[in-house]
Amino acid sequence: MEAALYGPAGFFVHQRPADHFRTSVHASPLFAGAIATLLGRLDEALEQPERLDLVDVGAGRGELLVGILAALPEGIRRRVRATGVERAPRPGDLPPTIEWSASPPPRTVGLLMATEWLDNVPLEIVEVDFQSRIWYLTSLLTPTDEPLHPGDAAWLDRWWPLDGAPPGARAEIGRARDEAWAAAAATVERGLALAVDYGHFAADRPPFGTLTGYRDGRQVEPLADGNRDLTAHVALDSLGDPVMTQREALRLLGVDGARPPLALASTDPAGYVRALARASAAAELTDPSGLGGHYWVMRWV
Known part of the structure; x- marks a missing residue:
């Protein structure tokens, strides 16, 4: 699994993940906006440090970092040091303000996030x-x-x-994931380590496991050939940190799938269409049977 995902010919080294599976990051810019809101609240809690770190572990091609930076107010954005952590080479179209590394910075003051990373940690x-x-x-x-x-x-x-x-x-066996999460979270000197992933708890462990593969947008056999994603759900309770559903977390950050009032359609038709599109995207992100059923694991320092 290690070689198939991260070796010299591994999936995440040579493939663009967005070509093969859909995550919250790719579903809607509302997700990046919600993380930007979280970072703004965290900045306030940290009393607006001179440098505010934003670290994305398993950054893919940097899409989430770009989206978060675009959604931040200028006063915060100019203090942010953004770092993408990924085994793949730095994308050629990534803005020069975003740093790129194979491992997290040794000290983070701000937010370290890992969106659908733990499910790809080999086990x-x-x-x-x-x-x-x-x-x-x-x-x-x-x-x-x-x-x-x-x-x-x-x-x-x-x-x-x-x-x-x-x-x-x-x-x-989630031991390797527990250790990977602990090591990543340990780099946070002050702030929040956040993992977003799908998983299960002791009361509902799947009797025959969850290992599967994804390729070209379809679920496929989990073969370790380097040409497909290999993923298994995360044993969330063994990570040892508070957990809430993505639906709960996003609603706390202002992402709600409620439809706009119909009266808006007559007073502001264009605004109604925009609000309806936003509500539809929010509904996908918060759907408890889909992306809204993902979990947010949080470690505060």
Whole structure:
């Protein structure tokens, strides 16, 4: 999974993610506007530092950073130091004001965000056999005879126990994701670390896992060939931070899918059409059965 996503011929190194799957970032500029609102509130809470950091881990091609900067008031934008964190080379059309790096800056005062990054952090997958033994799976999803790492075994016991599970049951060990999130969040000296992703909790772990692939806008077999996204839902509770749904978070930031009053259509037809389009985009971002069902994981420092 590591090689297929981030190796020299990996998916995220050579592919443009927006060509293969749709995220909140690509769904509507309202998402970037909401993050800009959050950054403005954070700036006020931090008493308007001379330099306000904005770090995007798993930045894709920098679309979210560009959108946030465009939505910020000038007084905040001129103090922002924006950094995209990505394994892929710097996009040629990225504004020169945005820095580009393979790893987060060592010290962040402001906002570090990771939008649909944790679901792409490589992880181990295990399966129960007919003798109730637990084995790692290879990249071809066949069992190995390798014993479980003590750290993986401890994570399973705590967060995804397989005692009594039927043959073929799988678990996706989130230890690597917990560690990746902890390392990224640890770079925040003052401010907020925010992860936005889809996932599950202990009470509703999927019995056969969630690993899948995406290519050209379609769900496909999860083959580790470097030509497709490989993704698995995040065990959110093991991250150890407060969580709310995207629907709840965006509504707190002023994104609401309510339709505009019909009376506006007669007094300001053009304004009504604009408001209707905005409400439609907001409804997609907050739909609990879609993007609104994503979760926001927040660590305040």
